[in-house]
Amino acid sequence: MKNKVVVVDDHTLLLEAIGGLVRDFENFEVLYLCKNGQELLEKLKFPKNIPDIVLMDINMPLLNGIETTKALNEKYPQIKVIALSVEENEKTILKMLRAGAKGYLMKDTKKEILKEALNQVVEKGYYHTNTISKLLIGSLTKDETAxxxxxxxxxxxxxxxxxxxxxxxxxxxxxxxxxxxxxxxxxxxxxxxxxxxxxxxxxxxxxxxxx
Amino acid sequence: MKNKVVVVDDHTLLLEAIGGLVRDFENFEVLYLCKNGQELLEKLKFPKNIPDIVLMDINMPLLNGIETTKALNEKYPQIKVIALSVEENEKTILKMLRAGAKGYLMKDTKKEILKEALNQVVEKGYYHTNTISKLLIGSLTKDETAxxxxxxxxxxxxxxxxxxxxxxxxxxxxxxxxxxxxxxxxxxxxxxxxxxxxxxxxxxxxxxxxx
DNA sequence: GAAAAAAAGGGGTAAAACCCCCATGCATTT
DNA sequence: AAATGCATGGGGGTTTTACCCCTTTTTTTC
The missing domain is CATH 1.10.10.10 (Winged helix-like DNA-binding domain superfamily/Winged helix DNA-binding domain)
Incomplete structure (x- = not known):
């Protein structure tokens, strides 16, 4: 049984292109593509539309990646979200991880890394690069919530x-x-x-x- | 004979993904992929590396899309550049067109539009959406250079x-x-x-x- | 219902930003 | 030689910000 993946990104070209990449991986299949968080939540109302993994962009109109991830974690905690973004902004990454993302990929990631990330999320439940791990450790010392x-x-x-x-x-x-x-x-x-x-x-x- | 395409983008994932899309089009082939303008100019030193079309991102490190396009237009005027960007900024678009880009695609473009743009650039030498055409007309009245x-x-x-x-x-x-x-x-x-x-x-x- | 916290409003002072109009020196142009 | 352009600096004024410390009203919390 292949793992079901959904891609969410407002840039159609990127959306379709990433969908294409994932389709090429043997043990993954693309369920469908969404242009924003709202569209995804609509789709999820039908149980047959519930994927194993969501690849999610952060900057989106209507409902952004962070809010969408929060919503997913409440209603469908079994779905694993991997954030996908050009944002290297520390605070944004942390917000996304706090919202419940299981992994974070910069958009300058190689195809192989994407595959690796998908596989690790399936096996271990999370995927974190060194950069992200260091960030997480750093965030423990700083009192951001204040x-x-x-x-x-x-x-x-x-x-x-x-x-x-x-x-x-x-x-x-x-x-x-x-x-x-x-x-x-x-x-x-x-x-x-x-x-x-x-x-x-x-x-x-x-x-x-x-x- | 297929048209030779090169993609230039610093975001590896997007680079590979767009490469994948183009590879799927019947009458186009991907020669190679570049991470920035400098890499492209290096490659072009060998005649076998000269493509028909370059799909170029604008925001890149080392040598950005505008400068790279200018350089291409001087040294290899036969190469047609299509700009590819999330930037909706009017001035940036105009700069890119002035640098010699034959087309401009927002990243929220559908796969079919990309194919259409590639084909039109081959046939007519340019591809401009309505938005871009209007911009061009507007730019004639305004004296931006002042x-x-x-x-x-x-x-x-x-x-x-x-x-x-x-x-x-x-x-x-x-x-x-x-x-x-x-x-x-x-x-x-x-x-x-x-x-x-x-x-x-x-x-x-x-x-x-x-x- | 009293205490605490916050939101909203205020007075006064000094610094920073804004807005004119002007002078000098220096290079290039005509 | 005169004119132009430009970089640099100045005088003197008004408006806007920044930064104090303070009161009243509303909302939250215990």
Missing amino acids: VQLKEREVEFIEHACTEMTYKEIAEKMFLSPKTIEGYRDSIYEKLNLKNRIGLVLYAIRNGLFTP | VQLKEREVEFIEHACTEMTYKEIAEKMFLSPKTIEGYRDSIYEKLNLKNRIGLVLYAIRNGLFTP
């Missing part, structure tokens, strides 16, 4: 990533400029930032804002 | 994409703060920006700075 942004603060950060002044942002969010300054100050403290430029860079690097 | 940043201004912009104050940037560039302000003001005018946030976003969106 930084928790409020809903309204995230909203403010998105507005801060434009040419608007704080006064204008305040108007847009129906708040006093002073409240906005309050948000800013508490964010600066939490994230150890010096000025708005730093905030913008933080937002971009952590996916809160896409330029 | 905006020309000086060497030193670009250097300043890179520093502006950090938490440094202008005073600190001035020290780092061995200039008076007033000179820095001069750079800033002329850049704001040229690029129609309101403040430093806008500058940072411009820099990121146009590849002057990678966060």
